[in-house]
Amino acid sequence: MSREIFSSEEFDFAADLRRRKLIDFLFSVAGMLSLMLALITLIALLVDLSSTGLMRLNADFFTNFPSRFPWRAGILSAWVGSLAVMFTTALCAIPLGVAAGIYLEEYARKSWFTLLIELNIINLAGIPSITFGLMALGLFVYRLNLGQSILTAGLTLGLLVLPIVIVTTREALRTVPRSVREAAYALGSTRWQTIWHHVLPYSSGGIMTGVIISLSRAIGETAPIITIGALTFIAFLPHAPLTGEPPFVSFQWLSDPFTVLPIQMFNWLSRPQPEFHVNAAATGLILLLLTLVMNAGAIWIRYRFRKKLKW
Amino acid sequence: MAQKLSAFTSPNHPIRRMRRLRELLIEFVLMAAAASSIFITVGIIYILVSESLPFFDHVSLKEFLTGTEWTPLFENAHFGILPLLCGTFLTTVIALSVAIPMGTVAAAYLSEYVHPTAREILKPILELLAAVPSVVYGYFALLFLTPLLQKIIPSLPGFNVLSAGLVMGLMIVPYVSSLSEDAMRAVPLHLREGSFAMGASRFQTVFRVIIPSAFSGISSAYILAVSRALGETMIVAVAAGMQPSLTLNPLRPAATVTAFIVQVSMGDLPQGSIGYRSIYVAGLSLLFLTLCFNIFGLWLRKKFQEQE
Numbered sequence: 001m002s003r004e005i006f007s008s009e010e011f012d013f014a015a016d017l018r019r020r021k022l023i024d025f026l027f028s029v030a031g032m033l034s035l036m037l038a039l040i041t042l043i044a045l046l047v048d049l050s051s052t053g054l055m056r057l058n059a060d061f062f063t064n065f066p067s068r069f070p071w072r073a074g075i076l077s078a079w080v081g082s083l084a085v086m087f088t089t090a091l092c093a094i095p096l097g098v099a100a101g102i103y104l105e106e107y108a109r110k111s112w113f114t115l116l117i118e119l120n121i122i123n124l125a126g127i128p129s130i131t132f133g134l135m136a137l138g139l140f141v142y143r144l145n146l147g148q149s150i151l152t153a154g155l156t157l158g159l160l161v162l163p164i165v166i167v168t169t170r171e172a173l174r175t176v177p178r179s180v181r182e183a184a185y186a187l188g189s190t191r192w193q194t195i196w197h198h199v200l201p202y203s204s205g206g207i208m209t210g211v212i213i214s215l216s217r218a219i220g221e222t223a224p225i226i227t228i229g230a231l232t233f234i235a236f237l238p239h240a241p242l243t244g245e246p247p248f249v250s251f252q253w254l255s256d257p258f259t260v261l262p263i264q265m266f267n268w269l270s271r272p273q274p275e276f277h278v279n280a281a282a283t284g285l286i287l288l289l290l291t292l293v294m295n296a297g298a299i300w301i302r303y304r305f306r307k308k309l310k311w
Numbered sequence: 312m313a314q315k316l317s318a319f320t321s322p323n324h325p326i327r328r329m330r331r332l333r334e335l336l337i338e339f340v341l342m343a344a345a346a347s348s349i350f351i352t353v354g355i356i357y358i359l360v361s362e363s364l365p366f367f368d369h370v371s372l373k374e375f376l377t378g379t380e381w382t383p384l385f386e387n388a389h390f391g392i393l394p395l396l397c398g399t400f401l402t403t404v405i406a407l408s409v410a411i412p413m414g415t416v417a418a419a420y421l422s423e424y425v426h427p428t429a430r431e432i433l434k435p436i437l438e439l440l441a442a443v444p445s446v447v448y449g450y451f452a453l454l455f456l457t458p459l460l461q462k463i464i465p466s467l468p469g470f471n472v473l474s475a476g477l478v479m480g481l482m483i484v485p486y487v488s489s490l491s492e493d494a495m496r497a498v499p500l501h502l503r504e505g506s507f508a509m510g511a512s513r514f515q516t517v518f519r520v521i522i523p524s525a526f527s528g529i530s531s532a533y534i535l536a537v538s539r540a541l542g543e544t545m546i547v548a549v550a551a552g553m554q555p556s557l558t559l560n561p562l563r564p565a566a567t568v569t570a571f572i573v574q575v576s577m578g579d580l581p582q583g584s585i586g587y588r589s590i591y592v593a594g595l596s597l598l599f600l601t602l603c604f605n606i607f608g609l610w611l612r613k614k615f616q617e618q619e
Contacts, residue, residue, distance in 0.1 A: 123352065131542075
């Protein structure tokens with residue numbers, strides 16, 4: 001086939017080369033355009049949100065409760081709720097995820113059990129987040145009677161981001177060379193001592209990156225929290241974690257009802273009055289900046305650690 | 312000192328026994344943590360199935376699968392899942408028709424055309440698109456893209472599938488591009504060099520050498536993107552309106568399976584009511600759909616690998 005083309009007299013090699021170079025050039029333009037489009041989308045998001053919402057971002061907006069009057073409404077209960085839920089999420093996902101990552105990377109032998117866990121973690125990434133919410137509604141809210149509380153939300157989001165923590169922990173552990181482990185074993189450390197004193201400290205940068213990325217995912221997650229029934233009017237704060245009387249620490253806040261930033265935003269967005277859309281834009285701007293800063297932080301940590309550690 | 316050293320000479324010394332016990336205990340705890348991920352899957356499937364089974368005491372499977380109206384909360388309730396599936400199908404197709412070409416081209420460009428230093432900067436920026444909360448994208452679709460589209464198509468209603476689908480497509484571009492780029496870069500250098508040595512241009516190398524050899528990785532990127540699109544909730548709930556309708560017209564409002572679940576959850580539903588059951592049935596259908604796509608993708612990958 002190709003020989004025929006080359007031997008035929010009409011074949012003009014120079015023209016063909018020009019054509020192929022043109023296609024090549026056009027493709028590189030297309031590649032650049034699709035990257036540009038992504039960048040433009042991000043910039044358009046930022047500009048659109050800040051042109052509408054920036055003027056609402058004053059001190060009152062952060063210290064006011066939601067209200068029927070758009071100009072008086074604020075996000076106090078939402079940001080406090082987000083903070084409390086994120087704390088609970090981290091408490092659930094980090095120990096569980098890091099422990100699972102350590103087991104899979106350092107302990108697990110090749111067996112059907114390990115394979116099952118690994119396949120399952122891959123699959124969990126594809127399960128729609130809203131089904132986690134449905135599971136939480138049936139299990140945490142109704143079977144375990146935890147109510148529509150901060151604890152329920154934290155557990156739900158913790159389970160949702162668990163695969164991210166596991167996968168990044170494993171990647172981080174994998175970057176620690178074998179020689180470090182063998183040196184520790186040679187000095188008589190047990191497996192756990194090796195992991196705790198050597199492998200974990202060296203991989204802490206990578207693990208931190210994963211934790212930050214998973215929390216940035218959790219902070220914007222809306223659907224599973226709506227599903228557990230948290231879309232309500234909350235004009236009060238959860239109980240304080242510290243109290244005046246002994247034992248000074250109270251866990252009452254875990255079972256309090258709550259609202260979070262993305263839910264407050266959705267609430268305002270689903271109202272017809274444009275005044276509330278301004279509040280939604282302001283909340284969206286905060287959410288967007290939070291996730292961008294968290295992701296930038298994660299990239300920075302990864303970069304720093306990669307530069308610092310030369311094996 | 313001598314006494315302490317002797318602890319390590321005999322394997323049955325209490326200190327060494329304690330150490331062995333502790334090691335075993337730690338390994339067990341770590342294993343339990345790893346196994347917990349299986350309980351999540353089991354928990355999701357168990358809760359979804361057990362909460363939706365009573366639904367079929369009220370509604371026949373035939374009505375559920377072939378009914379063309381979905382109005383579970385009305386006085387005269389109809390329970391046909393087709394309108395919701397139709398909405399999900401439509402938004403997914405629109406989103407993928409943006410995300411797959413754009414993501415694949417971006418991946419090929421990053422992997423084959425761009426200088427490695429520039430790639431280190433561009434790839435994280437592209438990945439930021441997936442990090443933006445989806446409710447923010449919902450705002451973007453409803454109050455930025457829809458008014459923009461209305462200038463081109465004046466008859467476009469305020470809530471429509473098109474703008475939700477397009478924005479969803481932008482959101483899942485990184486899911487396509489990131490994994491595809493990893494797969495393309497993992498293609499051994501000698502394949503590239505062989506292709507160049509035969510006189511192929513970079514474009515020809517990408518399409519005839521790189522993409523076919525990285526197809527397994529690229530297809531898993533596509534599968535993840537499909538799963539994301541099927542399960543995406545907030546963009547559709549905000550920007551596509553929440554009226555289930557059996558239509559394939561992207562210029563109209565519609566509801567997806569996920570948007571319906573959000574709509575019902577916004578109200579107060581007593582546990583065990585038919586409305587409560589209906590969100591579990593919807594969730595189960597969604598999970599089933601996602602599972603089918605994943606199995607189809609696995610099958611496709613296997614088939615392609617066999618051909619090589």
